Each structure stands twice: as structure tokens, then as C-alpha cells.
Amino acid sequence: MKLLVIGDVVGEAGIDALHGLLRRIKRDTGADFVIVNGENAAGNGVLPRQADDIFAAGADVITLGNHVFGKQQIVPYLDSRSDVLRPANLAPQSPGRGWGIYDGPQGMRLLVMNLIGRCDMKYGPDNPFLCADRILKENEGMYDVALAEIHANATSEKLAMGYYLDGRAAAVWGTHTHVQTADERVNPKGTGYITDIGMTGPIVSVLGVRVEQSIAMFRGDLTEYFKTAEGDCAVSGALFDITRNGKCNSVTRVWERWNVR
Structure with missing residues (x-):
């Protein structure tokens, strides 16, 4: 299976x-399944019509x-x-859901x-490491491959999650900081x-915002x-080549330019 994950969509320009x-x-990479982070489609948050556009x-x-x-x-x-996921380790009374099982x-x-991470995120979600343990345990036997996004500010927290879930998830990727890493x-x-x-x-922006x-x-x-910057855009993400037994063969960065007409 080839999993394509796409980084934080910023503004209407990102949706375009x-x-x-x-x-x-998707066609060029042979991607079978696509996950897109859409939390900045409206700048701060996402509107239902924008979520529909992303789908x-x-x-x-x-x-x-x-x-x-x-x-x-x-x-x-x-x-x-059920196909829109907010962070699983928010307060349990929060609307929506933080995980799902999909075909x-x-x-x-x-x-x-x-x-979602806790380092420098300005509020106190539950522990994401213990939350991941709980989700995997509660769904044992109900899935073939586990995948995890960690939306966090600290690279150390993301790295730790990658090793924490090593061998238990087929893919772990980070979002939130908007700058594609080369690791x-x-x-x-x-x-x-x-x-x-x-x-x-x-x-030409600073994390999607006008430079000035x-x-x-x-x-x-x-x-x-x-305000969202203007000009040419890029679609950024990563492609994971995953085997049926839940192991990853390779990870490839994706970056494609979209010329605004």
C-alpha cells in the first residue's frame, strides 16, 4: 500500500x-490512500465547505x-x-473523534x-503517548495497519513518538510547523x-502568512x-510504501509547485 500524507493546507490558495x-x-505516485491536514484552510481553523473542498x-x-x-x-x-479527525488526546467531551478505522x-x-503534542502548545491536552497506547490496545485485532499523525511544535516530541510507535505503527509523521524536514x-x-x-x-510566505x-x-x-500570502503555491507531504504486515519499505518527500495563473 502507498500512503500519501499532505501537510497543513493554508487558506483558499492552499485549497486551490x-x-x-x-x-x-496520486496518479504519479500510485497512492492508494490520502490523508490531508486541513486545520489552516480558514487561516485559524476550517469551515465545513472547505473540508468538503478538500475531500x-x-x-x-x-x-x-x-x-x-x-x-x-x-x-x-x-x-x-467519521473521516475528519481532531486530536484524540483532547478532553473526552470534545466534539468529534480522534481516530478511525478505514477501508x-x-x-x-x-x-x-x-x-497533538504538549510542548509549547499553550494548553494541556492529555498525554499523546499514553493516548496512542490506549487506542492501539482498544482496537487490537480490528485493524491491519496503524498510522499516526503527531501535530506538535517540538521536534523532540515528534521524534520520540516516532520511536515510541516503532514496530507498532507503519507510519508516523509530524505536522504543525509548516516546514518540510529532510529526515x-x-x-x-x-x-x-x-x-x-x-x-x-x-x-513566498512565512508559514503561509504574508512576509511583511x-x-x-x-x-x-x-x-x-x-493574511494568507499571494503567489505560487506548493503541495507538500510524504509518501509511505507500506507492506501488508504493517512495515514500511520507504519514505519519500513530496513537493510540487502550483503556478497561480
């Missing part, structure tokens, strides 16, 4: 790039992160969709869990890993609400 490139990337572009599952409730309109949508190629059952690997016990898969959005606005913030100037 996804529509322009995702189906071709229309070719996603099988949408993951979210610390901005999951940035747009309150998403709350009833989360409760109605993969050739009858494979895919357990996808969405975790793709297969860990010693067969888990494919990359610290951050990057973002889908404007190339980001510089002004770091200078200490008064700023207005952040």
Missing part, C-alpha cells in the same frame, strides 16, 4: 493548489490540530463525519490516529517516519490580522 495537483500526484480534491481522511475549533461552524460537522486497498483495515527514514523496527511534512500553500506581516510581528510593530 490541492485541487490543481493532488489527483495528479473533493481527493482526500480520504482530513486531520486537524490545535486550531480545530478556530471556526465554531465545524463543530456539528465533526460530529457528523484501505485490497481489504486492508487502516487505523488512523491523530495526536525521512524507516526506523529500526519498521516504522516509516518524518518530523514534519510541510504545508500546502504560498511559497510576519516580519512586523517579530520586529514588535503593531500588526493587523494575519
Whole structure:
């Protein structure tokens, strides 16, 4: 099985790039299943119509992160969709769900869990490591392959999760920091890993935001609400080649440019 994961979609520009490139990337890579992080589609959060757009572009599952409730309109949508995942280790009364089991190629059952880190994330979710243990234990025998996204600020926390789940998940990848890392690997016990898969959005930007606005913030100037940058975009992510027994053969970074007309 080939799993394609796509990094944080930023703004309408990111959604447009996804529509322009995702189906071709799927065809060129032979991807069987696609997971897209959509938590920045509305800048801070995602609207239901934008989630629908991401599915229309070719996603099988949408993951979210610390901005999951940035747009309150998403709350009833989360409760109605099993293929949109908020972080599993949020408070148990939170709307939506943090993991799901989905039909993969050739009858494979895919357990996808969405975790959020705790280092410098400004609020206190449950322990993501213990949460991952609980999800795997509760679903033992009900899935063939486990997959995990860790939406975290600290590279150390993401790396630790990759090794913690080594041999128990076929793939672990990081999101949130929007910069694609060059450390793709297969860990010693067969888990494919990359610290951050990057973002889908404007190339000339600071994490998707207009350059001048980001510089002004770091200078200490008064700023207005952040706006998505303009210009050509990129779709960023990673491709995991996974065997039926839940091991990863290889991890390949994906980066494709979308020229805005």
C-alpha cells in the first residue's frame, strides 16, 4: 500500500493548489490512500465547505490540530463525519473523534490516529503517548495497519513518538510547523517516519502568512490580522510504501509547485 500524507493546507490558495495537483500526484505516485491536514484552510481553523473542498480534491481522511475549533461552524460537522479527525488526546467531551478505522486497498483495515503534542502548545491536552497506547490496545485485532499523525511544535516530541510507535505503527509523521524536514527514514523496527511534512500553500510566505506581516510581528510593530500570502503555491507531504504486515519499505518527500495563473 502507498500512503500519501499532505501537510497543513493554508487558506483558499492552499485549497486551490490541492485541487490543481493532488489527483495528479496520486496518479504519479500510485497512492492508494490520502490523508490531508486541513486545520489552516480558514487561516485559524476550517469551515465545513472547505473540508468538503478538500475531500473533493481527493482526500480520504482530513486531520486537524490545535486550531480545530478556530471556526465554531465545524463543530456539528465533526460530529457528523467519521473521516475528519481532531486530536484524540483532547478532553473526552470534545466534539468529534480522534481516530478511525478505514477501508484501505485490497481489504486492508487502516487505523488512523491523530495526536497533538504538549510542548509549547499553550494548553494541556492529555498525554499523546499514553493516548496512542490506549487506542492501539482498544482496537487490537480490528485493524491491519496503524498510522499516526503527531501535530506538535517540538521536534523532540515528534521524534520520540516516532520511536515510541516503532514496530507498532507503519507510519508516523509530524505536522504543525509548516516546514518540510529532510529526515525521512524507516526506523529500526519498521516504522516509516518524518518530523514534519510541510504545508500546502504560498511559497513566498512565512508559514503561509504574508512576509511583511510576519516580519512586523517579530520586529514588535503593531500588526493587523494575519493574511494568507499571494503567489505560487506548493503541495507538500510524504509518501509511505507500506507492506501488508504493517512495515514500511520507504519514505519519500513530496513537493510540487502550483503556478497561480
